[in-house]
Amino acid sequence: MxxxxxxxxxxxxxxxxxxxxxxxxxxxxxxxxxMAIRLAKAFGSTAETWIKMQATYDLAQTGKCAKQIKVKRYKPGKSKLHSQTMVNL
Structure with a gap:
């Protein structure tokens, strides 16, 4: 029930x-x-509330394996494309 x-x-x-x-x-x-809109209408809440609850749940589930996710740190620098763009301006 x-x-x-x-x-x-x-x-x-x-x-x-x-x-x-x-x-x-x-x-x-x-x-x-x-579904968030349907739930919001049915329970007198907002779709944003339902979406935020879903996002919080998803992040908590993903956080359980966060140490297994390997990503290289982004280091900003001038790329060849960036240099060409600056010359063309």
Whole structure:
């Protein structure tokens, strides 16, 4: 039960298919901007709130493997393209 309604009833309320809502509830799908709007209208909140919650969750999940992500540090410098652009100005 989700807030007093089962998933099928809640999906009908939101105007989405039951499997769509089930995937979101079970963490198999992210909250899309469209779903955020639907949730905001249903619960009297804002789409931005739902998107921020999704982004916070995504960042927390990604943070679990942050040490495994290898990236070289960017070092700004004059590139050949930059030099040619400056000459052409």
């Amino acid at each position: 989700l807030l007093g309604l089962n998933v099928t009833e809640r999906a009908k309320t939101l105007g989405v298919a039951r499997p769509t809502l089930s995937r979101v509830i079970n963490g198999k799908s992210s909250i899309s901007p469209e």
